[in-house]
């Protein structure tokens with residue numbers, strides 16, 4: 281059997297946007313019956329929150345939509361660039377840092393894609409703003425964008441893997 285397609289969501293702290301993206305994507309994958317074909321995880325660019333659960337404001341905003349975030353934060357490692365098939369950054373700063381860290385071997389750099397590339401309803405938007413210093417509305421807006429992107433990501437993976 282073919283190996284699972286592995287998706288890694290990346291943000292700065294790995295406590296707001298990327299653990300939410302991971303949880304939403306996992307539900308999209310499960311709901312569409314692809315759990316045996318796609319796996320999902322997340323990490324951050326800094327180790328500041330390493331080992332901690334997601335931000336309680338994101339946990340409760342997500343819970344209101346039926347998503348249970350259980351992820352513990354971790355910092356990205358250089359091995360992640362070979363381990364994962366798709367690495368999704370939340371904003372242009374994330375993408376620049378990921379590209380800077382990525383080993384130049386093979387075509388690993390082509391795995392790094394901005395979340396905005398997958399927006400459908402929000403195709404005029406270019407990133408998921410960091411809600412960390414924001415309001416409840418900012419957390420909800422991040423979830424709106426991520427739900428939209430995750431549907432687009434499933435389509436992308438299905439096309440890439442022909443299933």
Ligand code: 4NP
Pocket residue numbers: 291292293294295296297298328410411412
């Ligand atoms: P995230 O939000 O990147 O969506 O997890 C942040 C969380 C924490 C910090 C920055 C962004 N921080 O600087 O501590």
